[in-house]
Amino acid sequence: MVFAEADEEQCKPEMPCVLRRAPRPGSHTEHYSYAPPSVSSALPLPVAHPSLPGPCHDLQPSAPGVPALPPAGHPLGYGGAVDGGPSGYFLSSGNNRPNGTPALESPRIEITSYLGLHHAGGPFLHDADVEDLLPSCRRSPSTATLPLPGLEAYRDPSCLSPASSLSSRSCNSEASSYESGHSYPYASPQTSPWQSPCVSPKTTDPEEAFPRGLGACHLLGSPRHSPSTSPRASVTEESWLGARGSRPTSPCNKRKYCLNGSQAPCSPRGSPAPSPLGSRRVSGTEDTWLSTTTQYTSAAIVAAINALTTDGSLGPGDGVPTKARKTAPEPAPPVALKVEPAGDEPGATPPASDFPPEDFAFQHLRKGGFCEQYLSVPQAPYQWAKPKSLAPVSYMSPSLPALDWQLPSHSGPYELQIEVQPKSHHRAHYETEGSRGAVKASSGGHPVVQLHGYLETEPLMLQLFIGTADDRLLRPHAFYQVHRITGKTVSTTSHEAVLSNTKVLEIPLLPENNMRAIIDCAGILKLRNSDIELRKGETDIGRKNTRVRLVFRIHIPQPSGRMLSLQVASNPIECSQRSAQELPLVEGQSTDSYPVVGGKKMVLSGHNFLQDSKVIFVEKAPARIFLKQPIQYLLTCAGSLQQAALADPCGHLHMWLELKASWPASRRLRGRESPQTRLVFPGVSEFGIRRGIAALNSLVVEIPPFRNQRITSPVQVSFYVCNGKRKRSQYQHFTYLPANVPMIKMEPTDDFESSLACGPVSQGLSPLPRPCYSQQLAVPPDPVSCLVAGFAPCPQRSPMMPAPPSTSPKLQDLSSVAYTKGVSGPSLGHLGLQPPAADAPAVQPGSAEQPPPALLQPQ
DNA sequence: AATCTGGAAAGATAC
């Protein structure tokens, strides 16, 4: 049996002193981080709460007994937002964003009882309230700190990254559940002016009059509307800091690493600081699947990862080295930071009235985290095209589900469906390039989306954003953004908005069109990895993270006043130039399960299959985790943050630890230099390698017999197509059935089973009747239960791992839950033995079908 | 002239 080695990527002490190029003018950062130099210069200071290293907004704790405080004037909220109580809903969402822990005096390990972190309340607490609660929620009483004397260089306190290193989840991620529950401009210290009003909120958008069915969304997560269609289209962008060279000819524009964290002399902006993101996390790509999720073969581990990954909220200073958060090198352009009263947007207006325009802007900024996530860059006076005329939809709920929430594609009579899938390849364009056009369909046309079951006459707004396509839960892709395409060839009206850091294309769905839309207005923009990785809280890495999915959402007003949200994701789309040409891509498989005896021919459909393509079947190894080195040592190897599972001598998982430490700049090590410090995670073993017979866009392979012919329950395995050393497709799932089981097409009866069959790998397989990745969540039996209010905000969290990864250190005994239960069998999916994909398994069945009372409190 | 596209050079990063 061949065990995959521990994820080198994760254990690799990655560039603690990475010099990341500061966002350049013209770069995407222009679109996301805007702060007039005057203000930005002060960015590094979360002065508002010196005592609170971590940003309050990142921690939305609300004591269990403390009623969440809906924003004043907050209209009936979305879901439990306005339920007022500390519903589990918010509890699970708001808290999961751990946040900063006090500044680290030195590298250390903090061990905190997970449970202890669980009390944090809902996201609706005013920051002040949060502060009051901080003592108990920010840091669990059970927190233990283990100083590491030997280490000298420490992260900037503000850079403490609670982000888990095991997931690519973007901590602050765009429209994360956390933020979503937090997207109200509360007057809080957090909103202090240090967050520059660099952004002109929605109001600057000429398209204000555009249908506001989604207006709420705009306000909520979106500090402002996105700039014009093309990032580079805006003249202002180029003009801010002077037009940048078309090419980063100078090293200044390239990422440079140094051993001591000293600033690259050439860096125009400066200061490199040890990267708090040093801990490299891998975004699920074909090469990383094993090294990430799969390695943690224990349900508990995965669950823990899920729990931890969604969090990662960071403080204002988190993620981006303080020094890196520098003022724009040049004077702020005379950009009119026009900020109009939020009230301009009826219904969608948060209690902004309490703030002067500037504050409102601040609020949005901070909510969106724009200024926080990049080096400050002056805000450009983006302007929207003239608003289209379309009756605004009736709902104005200010609280729509965050983009990283997993939602069902259908509920009750409604079903959001992708009638025509996009092509599996679409070369995304960089900001430095011109648009590469809209995503097309394989047939040559464009993707088509339709909402079935909607009989009202009110138009609805379809949201589209670029989501991830890895084996984890669907979430906005940090490195890709949807790009609005306009022009004569575009027939579909669209509008661009920004929810947190995620651009969202809003496309009206009209009853007269049968609630059907041709998506010919959506291109894909690639953001520079270096820029995104620099973003505060971002823990994903962009390298080889080039697959995305188009994610469509629709919010249907219900008679009850609540909003029913549905979501569907497309098949994965490979966005890189090279990959699109060379990497094998599996889009579908003729069989998804077969008896252990194997022997049957399975036809894979896809691209780039070669005559010598091999299909390799792998099985996840038993969940055993070992720490190969003492924690302290692990820390030194871990970089800024690591997580580790502790196992007893028998390999049984006992608890999860989230380890935080700064990586001594002077001790930067290469991953290879300290192999002994890696965690050893028996990962997967290959049990079947078959050479396929390539045909046109298809590959025929014989299903190898399973190593264990006596299984009594279905066993899910994975396989991938390999064209060479580093040319592998993403993992696909396959289920072996007990030999005596009659071979009947295993049609998942529910999402749970579906998850077993399709697995978390939401990558592209889908000749199956129902693509797993399209099913983001178990479908509730009735619309009511599907109301977002009824969903746990963080479906990633397994029922057994409800505790949000709040404040940094975490320690939760999982031995009694996930691990013991999640050994094998159908329950694995729920227990997280499977990679947490944007699929049912990660969703709490209970929350979907039998939501806790607290989750469905009427508004 | 502007927009798409495909190709590939140059540089960065991984192995």
Added chain:
DNA sequence: CGGTATCTTTCCAGA
């Protein structure tokens, strides 16, 4: 640490 393979990002040119 150095060489090579890959991957990313930018540039070029033709449709």
